[in-house]
Amino acid sequence: MTISHHRNPVLLVHGIWDTGKVFRKLSAHLTELGWSVHAIDLSPNNSSVGLDKLAKQVAAFVEERFGPHTKFDLVGFSMGGLVSRYYVQRLGGSDRVQRFVTISSPHNGTLMAYALPLEGTVQMRPNSQFLEDLNADAAQTLGQLNFTSIWTQYDAMIVPGSSSEMPVGKNIHLPVLIHRWMVSDRRCLQVVSDALSEPIKADAAIAR
Numbered sequence: 001m002t003i004s005h006h007r008n009p010v011l012l013v014h015g016i017w018d019t020g021k022v023f024r025k026l027s028a029h030l031t032e033l034g035w036s037v038h039a040i041d042l043s044p045n046n047s048s049v050g051l052d053k054l055a056k057q058v059a060a061f062v063e064e065r066f067g068p069h070t071k072f073d074l075v076g077f078s079m080g081g082l083v084s085r086y087y088v089q090r091l092g093g094s095d096r097v098q099r100f101v102t103i104s105s106p107h108n109g110t111l112m113a114y115a116l117p118l119e120g121t122v123q124m125r126p127n128s129q130f131l132e133d134l135n136a137d138a139a140q141t142l143g144q145l146n147f148t149s150i151w152t153q154y155d156a157m158i159v160p161g162s163s164s165e166m167p168v169g170k171n172i173h174l175p176v177l178i179h180r181w182m183v184s185d186r187r188c189l190q191v192v193s194d195a196l197s198e199p200i201k202a203d204a205a206i207a208r
Contacts, residue, residue, distance in 0.1 A: 015078025081105025
């Protein structure tokens with residue numbers, strides 16, 4: 001049994017060294033299909049502060065833009081996927097978010113994070129305390145949502161690329177050659193819009 005599809009507003013959360021402008025093609029694609037699309041600019045965007053601190057910016061943006069009760073859908077790219085996960089799993093976002101899509105996010109860490117000794121990059125290293133904490137209850141918390149992780153094995157930023165795979169929801173692999181191309185590749189845009197079109201399961205909606 002499902003509830004009829006409703007187009008929630010969509011929030012886009014960018015990754016390291018980016019701004020909301022990285023979603024130009026994705027935003028245009030979703031807007032053309034009828035979604036109300038919003039993008040946050042995280043500051044600083046260089047991972048010099050913890051991802052948990054950036055997640056508080058997401059929480060504040062949600063309250064300001066959507067108010068205290070509106071349900072919405074969430075899309076996070078790269079580091080933005082982990083920032084979004086902290087919001088969902090630790091800041092009450094699971095009560096608001098119905099569909100959650102991550103694109104090339106280092107859910108199990110990336111070896112590239114060893115290149116910079118910054119607070120945020122340390123959190124993105126394999127087996128970091130930050131990731132161990134989030135992954136401990138990921139299946140339980142994210143299992144309440146329509147969750148999709150999109151990834152590519154050719155990713156040179158998320159090493160190995162399979163780090164983006166999760167033991168919950170849908171894992172969709174696309175043969176995209178470059179990390180940044182993921183948010184503009186037409187196949188990825190289609191997967192995102194398909195994921196945001198999925199009906200919410202009745203039992204999950206009632207539970208929340």
